[in-house]
Amino acid sequence: MAQGYVALVLHAHLPFVRHPEFPRFMEEDWLFEAITETYLPLLEVMEGLERDGVPFRLTMSLTPPLIAMLTDELLQKRYEAYLDARIELATNEMRRLRGSKEFYPLAEMYYGIFVRSRHRFTEQYGRNLVQAFRRFQDSGQLQILTCGATHGLLPLLQDRTIQRAQIHVAVEQYRRHFDRDPVGIWLPECAYVPGLDELLAEYGIRFFFLETIGILRADPPPVYGVYAPLYTPSGVAAFGRDPESSAQVWSKDSGYPGDYDYREFYRDIGFDLPLEYVGPYLHDRNVRHMLGIKYYRITGKTDEKATYHPGWARQKAELHAGNFLFNRTKQIEWLAQHMDRPPIVVAPYDAELFGHWWFEGPQFLDFFIRKVHREQDVVELITPAEYLDRHPVNQVAVPEISSWGANGTFEVWCNGTNDWIWPHLHQAGRRMKELAHRYPQAEGLLRRALNQAARELLLAQSSDWPFIMTMGTTVEYAVRRFRSHIARFTKLYEDIRNGEIDEPWLQEIERRDNIFPEIDYSIYRWTD
Amino acid sequence: MAKKERLLTLEEAAEFLGITRTALYSRIRRARARGENVPFRRDSGRSGKLVVTLQALRRWLERRGEPIPGEKGSSPVPTPERVDSQYAPPAERLAPTAPSVEEAAQPAAEPKPTRGAPIIEQLPESYMENQVTALFQAPDTLVVYWDVHPETAKRFEGRRWGLLLKTEDGEEVIEIANGAKNWYVRKPNLAKEYEITFGPFDETGQIVPIAKTIWRRPKLEAPQWGRAVQEAGRVRLEPVPEPEITADVGALQEASRGPLGAGSAEWVSSGVTSGEQAKK
Numbered sequence: 001m002a003q004g005y006v007a008l009v010l011h012a013h014l015p016f017v018r019h020p021e022f023p024r025f026m027e028e029d030w031l032f033e034a035i036t037e038t039y040l041p042l043l044e045v046m047e048g049l050e051r052d053g054v055p056f057r058l059t060m061s062l063t064p065p066l067i068a069m070l071t072d073e074l075l076q077k078r079y080e081a082y083l084d085a086r087i088e089l090a091t092n093e094m095r096r097l098r099g100s101k102e103f104y105p106l107a108e109m110y111y112g113i114f115v116r117s118r119h120r121f122t123e124q125y126g127r128n129l130v131q132a133f134r135r136f137q138d139s140g141q142l143q144i145l146t147c148g149a150t151h152g153l154l155p156l157l158q159d160r161t162i163q164r165a166q167i168h169v170a171v172e173q174y175r176r177h178f179d180r181d182p183v184g185i186w187l188p189e190c191a192y193v194p195g196l197d198e199l200l201a202e203y204g205i206r207f208f209f210l211e212t213i214g215i216l217r218a219d220p221p222p223v224y225g226v227y228a229p230l231y232t233p234s235g236v237a238a239f240g241r242d243p244e245s246s247a248q249v250w251s252k253d254s255g256y257p258g259d260y261d262y263r264e265f266y267r268d269i270g271f272d273l274p275l276e277y278v279g280p281y282l283h284d285r286n287v288r289h290m291l292g293i294k295y296y297r298i299t300g301k302t303d304e305k306a307t308y309h310p311g312w313a314r315q316k317a318e319l320h321a322g323n324f325l326f327n328r329t330k331q332i333e334w335l336a337q338h339m340d341r342p343p344i345v346v347a348p349y350d351a352e353l354f355g356h357w358w359f360e361g362p363q364f365l366d367f368f369i370r371k372v373h374r375e376q377d378v379v380e381l382i383t384p385a386e387y388l389d390r391h392p393v394n395q396v397a398v399p400e401i402s403s404w405g406a407n408g409t410f411e412v413w414c415n416g417t418n419d420w421i422w423p424h425l426h427q428a429g430r431r432m433k434e435l436a437h438r439y440p441q442a443e444g445l446l447r448r449a450l451n452q453a454a455r456e457l458l459l460a461q462s463s464d465w466p467f468i469m470t471m472g473t474t475v476e477y478a479v480r481r482f483r484s485h486i487a488r489f490t491k492l493y494e495d496i497r498n499g500e501i502d503e504p505w506l507q508e509i510e511r512r513d514n515i516f517p518e519i520d521y522s523i524y525r526w527t528d
Numbered sequence: 529m530a531k532k533e534r535l536l537t538l539e540e541a542a543e544f545l546g547i548t549r550t551a552l553y554s555r556i557r558r559a560r561a562r563g564e565n566v567p568f569r570r571d572s573g574r575s576g577k578l579v580v581t582l583q584a585l586r587r588w589l590e591r592r593g594e595p596i597p598g599e600k601g602s603s604p605v606p607t608p609e610r611v612d613s614q615y616a617p618p619a620e621r622l623a624p625t626a627p628s629v630e631e632a633a634q635p636a637a638e639p640k641p642t643r644g645a646p647i648i649e650q651l652p653e654s655y656m657e658n659q660v661t662a663l664f665q666a667p668d669t670l671v672v673y674w675d676v677h678p679e680t681a682k683r684f685e686g687r688r689w690g691l692l693l694k695t696e697d698g699e700e701v702i703e704i705a706n707g708a709k710n711w712y713v714r715k716p717n718l719a720k721e722y723e724i725t726f727g728p729f730d731e732t733g734q735i736v737p738i739a740k741t742i743w744r745r746p747k748l749e750a751p752q753w754g755r756a757v758q759e760a761g762r763v764r765l766e767p768v769p770e771p772e773i774t775a776d777v778g779a780l781q782e783a784s785r786g787p788l789g790a791g792s793a794e795w796v797s798s799g800v801t802s803g804e805q806a807k808k
Contacts, residue, residue, distance in 0.1 A: 021639075023557070081557050084570075084578075118570070156663055181761070193664070194746035201763040206756060216784055220752070223777050225784030233750035235757065235765030243785065335783065338776040388756065393768055396750045401664055409666035419710055422663060423673055427655050480649075484638065487649045494645035501644065508639040 002380035004227075004332035004343040005387060006372075007239070008365070009059040009209065011186050012039070012351035013151055015464035015481075016065035016515050020074055024081075026283040027477055031069050032082040033292060036117050038355035039070075039129055041362035044120075046136050049369060056369045057381040060133070060351060061145035061186035064170045065462070067130050067177055068515045076127040083121070086114040086292060089281050093269070093293060102307050103295055109310060110293045130177050137178065143383040146174045146182040146205075149516070152461035153413045155193035155401065156422065162429040162461075164199050165523045169458065169516055171203045176518070183385045184208065186348075188463050189413070190241075190404035197232035207237040207384045209348055214402035215240030223395050227335050227343035229387070231396045238399050239384055244331060245347040248324060256320040257358035260298045261312045265357055267296040267305050294359075317360040321367030322375075329378045344387050348404075418466035424486045425461060431493050432457050436524035439496070448510065449501045450521040453492040455513050460485035488513070535579040538568070544585070553578075559592075654678065660691075660726035662743035667718060670743060673710035674726045680738055687728035692735045695719040701735065720745045 014034060019025035042060075049056050062070075069075050090111035097103045125132045136142035148154060149169035157163050167185075174182045184207045185200060192214055200208060207229065215226045215238065222230055226240030249255050256262075270278055270291035279285035296305035297313070328345060335343035354361030372379055388394075405412035414422065435450055442450050460482055468478035488509055495501045536544065542552040556578070559566050567584035570577065580588075638647050660674040672691060691702045691711060697719065704711050713722075721744040727736045751767035 077560050081560055084557075087570075158661075158663070194748050204758060204761045204763055206758075206763060212784060216781065221777075221781065222784075223773055223780070224775060225780035225782075227780060227784070231750075231754050231756060231765055233748045233765060235754065235763045237756065240784070244783075335780070338779045338783075340774045392755050393753060393771065394755075396752060396754045396765065396767075398746075398748045398750060401667075401745075407666065409669075410663075411665055411669075414663060414665050414671055419671055419673070422671075423655075423661070423675065423709075424651055426661060483649045483651055486651055487638070487647050491641065491645045491647050498644065502641050505639055505641045505644075512639075 001377075002342070003336040003378050004345065005380050005382040006245075006328055006332075007057075007059055007344060007346045007382055007384055007387070009061075009145075009186075009346060009348035009384075010042070010351035010354065011061045011063075011147075011348060012066055013061065013063040013147065013186075014066050014069065014352075015462050016068060016150065016459060018069060018072060018075055018512075018514070020512060024078070024283060026289065027474070028075065028078060029082065029283075029289075031066075031075060032079050033290075034352050034356055035070075035079060035121070035129065036083070036086075036113070036292065037359070038352050038362075039133075040117050040120055041355045042351065042365075043125075043129070043132050045362050045366045045369075046142065048366065050136075050139075050141070052370075054370055054373045056141055056373075057143075057383050057386065058136075058141065059143045059145060059184070059383050061147050062130065062133060063147040063151055063186070063188075064149045064173045065151065065515065067173060070129045071177070072514070080118065080122060080127075083114055083118045085281055087111065087118065089278075089291060090114055090293065106295050106308060106310075107293070134178055143184065143385060144174075144178065144182075145184045145186045146170045147186045148188040149173070150458045150462045151188040151464060152458070153189055153191050153403075153410065153463040153466075154187065154196055155191050155403075156410060156414060157429065157461060158426065159429055159433075160199070161433055161524060161526055163196065164202075164526060165454070166458070166461070167199050167203055167205075168523050169519060171205075172518065173516065189467075190214070190348075190402070191410060191413075191463075192238075192399060192403070193401045194232075194398050197234045197236040197238070200236045201234035205236060206388060207239060209346065210238045210240050210399055211402045211404040211408045212241050212243050213408040214238065214399040217400035217402075218397035219400075220397050222397060224339060224341075224343070227339065227345065228341065228391070229344070229384070229394055230399060231394045233396065233398060237384070237388055237394065239344070239346045241348055241404065242345045245324070245328065245345055246349075248327065249347075249349060249353070256324070256364065257353070257361070258298065259316050259320070260300050261309070261316045262298055263294055263308050263313060263359040264296045264298045264305055265294070265359070267294055269293045269295070313360050314363055317363040318367045321364050321371055324364075324368055325371045325376065325379065329376055332378055341391060344382065346384075412470050413463055413466040415470060417472075418469040421466055421482055424482075428457050428460060428486060428489050428493075431489075432521075432524045435493065435496055436521055440522065440525060442521075445501050445503060445506075446496065447521070449492050449496050449506055451519050452506060452510055452513070453489055453496070454519050454521040454524065455515055456485045456489035456492065456509075459513055459515065460489065485513070536582060536585065538578045541568075541580055541585055544582070564592075658738045660724060660739040660741045662713075662722065662724055662741050664718075664743065664745075665712070668715055670713040670718060670722065671710055672713055672724060672726075674739060676738065684728040684736070689726070689728050690735050692725040692727075692737075694723040694725075695721065703729070718745070720747070 014030050017027045017030060019028065090107060093107035094104065094111055097107045121127060133142065133144060137144045147170060148166040152166045154163045154166060171182060181204050183205065185205050187208050190209055190211050192210055212226050215222050215230060218230055226242055229237040229239045231237055268290040271288050278291060281291055282289060295308055297308040299306045331345060332343055354365060372381055402408045403410055432453060435453060439446060439450060465478040465482045469475050538552060539549050542549040545552060556566055556568055567588045568578045568580045638649065641647055654675050656677050657675055658677050658680050660672060663671045665671045689704050691704060693700045693713065702711065721742065723742050725735055725737045725740050727738040730736050753768050753770045754765040755768050757764050757766045
């Protein structure tokens with residue numbers, strides 16, 4: 001019998017980016033790259049494990065914006081077009097590199113990835129990856145978490161009704177896609193403030209995750225550190241992130257993804273090859289961006305990069321999976337000696353780390369899970385819900401206000417680069433509540449306008465916009481998106497108040513910001 | 529046995545239409561983006577190339593109301609100058625995904641209103657009300673922001689403005705910089721509760737309150753141990769007697785200490801600069 005548990009938790013999220021008003025849009029590539037490099041490979045790992053009879057337990061969030069995009073017909077079609085272009089590019093690369101023993105096999109590898117992705121996406125999954133993931137949840141191997149409706153940073157939204165709307169819309173969407181209630185949630189950015197758990201309890205959500213500090217500084221302090229969950233006063237369990245397993249993967253200095261044999265993320269032919277050659281594949285012929293074909297390995301702290309060898313990298317992935325398991329085994333053996341119940345090590349990561357940032361990440365996961373099954377009996381993979389079923393009695397405490405951002409605080413989302421957004425968000429929230437109270441039983445055009453106002457508010461609340469502003473990359477896009485949603489909301493507010501709804505304009509923004517088609521604005525009337 | 533119709537490659541179809549391969553591919557992409565049923569398919573026998581039957585291509589042109597080359601009544605389609613020189617860059621000859629002029633032109637970001645309020649992307653400096661709000665940013669920092677109605681601002685024009693912070697241990701006055709929209713209140717450790725008053729200073733140095741807010745650290749009472757119960761779709765806590773604990777609490781807490789906030793932000797911010805980093 002195992003001495004302890006490991007819960008692998010993958011947080012899959014992208015902001016809602018969909019621009020039907022443009023024939024193509026660069027930021028939509030975020031989704032397309034994640035599908036190709038992360039979501040399809042993760043499904044492939046799960047299918048391989050299932051085929052080989054390897055039992056596994058994974059926990060994974062699919063956030064509402066991601067679900068909305070993965071099930072959107074326009075984006076599904078655009079993804080196929082994206083793959084068609086990549087297949088063409090890889091074909092060109094195979095022609096260009098014919099005769100090169102060093103690079104031709106790599107071009108061929110990318111061609112294979114794109115062609116296989118096209119086939120699997122279209123033929124095998126009928127374009128709907130959400131249902132592909134759902135199959136593993138239905139078979140009990142994968143636990144799919146929900147999240148905030150648009151990944152809003154709940155503590156800073158402050159108002160209970162506004163926070164509840166983020167949860168409510170997410171739960172409703174989850175039910176529609178998975179035919180069941182969510183048992184767990186990934187709080188956006190793990191951002192927590194005491195009392196938030198009461199909202200989760202209202203929806204029957206059994207657990208969420210916290211940064212280590214949120215557990216360690218709980219009141220009273222945790223008896224088991226982060227190696228057992230705490231119940232919040234509402235009865236919803238909080239699982240804390242294990243710092244050791246996180247650092248082994250996350251750390252930019254000592255983490256596995258930085259190994260010199262792994263593929264170098266930043267050397268991409270979008271930057272390396274002549275503009276006249278890659279130009280046709282760029283969104284703007286004169287503005288370079290990544291195209292997903294990368295020929296070099298990390299090599300070292302040098303600009304002179306050596307050629308990527310998939311075989312070497314695969315060996316490293318297996319080696320690192322073995323090392324990760326070895327460390328978890330030793331960790332759990334030690335913890336078990338100091339505990340009077342089996343410890344649980346919770347290891348959460350951004351899903352997109354696996355495959356997109358760390359190309360070999362899915363291989364690492366595959367090796368790790370297989371090794372857990374075949375090579376030891378100390379560690380057992382588990383989902384949080386299973387843990388709570390086996391260990392229903394837990395310590396009760398009030399966790400500390402925290403997030404998984406820098407320093408465990410909210411400073412990533414509220415600092416000198418982005419604090420200007422909060423007055424607008426709070427004002428829009430108050431106005432949305434005002435509208436919902438003023439027009440409680442709206443029908444027809446008024447109802448459409450109120451529902452669209454709710455969508456615009458939710459889209460403005462995405463934590464991705466202030467995050468991008470802090471990181472200093474694609475800031476212009478994040479600022480434009482934020483301003484646009486607030487501006488659209490404000491026009492709706494004014495028009496509704498003045499009884500002068502602009503139907504053609506409303507129709508156009510309904511077409512553009514089509515997230516949550518079933519939304520009901522009256523959630524903003526609800527009070528405690 | 530039915531005769532199998534010959535498949536045209538993209539190049540052959542483009543030649544049939546009298547346009548470049550690039551232009552045809554762009555047309556296909558745009559049509560797909562619009563949700564049109566496009567007859568081009570990938571042929572596994574030709575390394576995944578796009579192919580189409582002549583008949584399907586003709587039907588597609590018909591549906592689109594476009595002239596069919598060689599058919600009665602169709603207008604001649606000019607053939608653009610081809611780039612077949614061996615000196616042409618390879619992508620120019622091979623890549624079919626070049627954005628057309630139509631694609632490259634960026635339409636206006638915001639749809640134009642036809643009536644009602646205008647769209648104002650430059651967000652307002654003020655929402656015409658007096659109010660102050662405090663946000664918890666970190667255990668040592670509150671971010672306080674405010675709004676001042678223009679009439680209030682006019683009434684107190686020329687005054688210095690400030691915040692009055694009251695805690696159970698006393699009061700503190702902070703004079704804010706002229707024109708500031710917010711203030712980061714930093715303390716070694718935040719108090720459990722702050723009553724914050726915002727306003728201009730009067731002649732005696734007192735703050736004239738125009739807006740107030742209270743920030744308080746949530747305080748919840750809870751039993752020591754419990755069991756979660758699900759009832760009617762909700763979760764609630766059922767207290768249980770505290771079990772006998774034989775764990776080494778100090779060692780476990782020590783083992784739990786690690787780097788703070790080593791989550792996505794740290795990884796994403798590593799490495800060289802790239803627009804790709806914005807993705808999470």
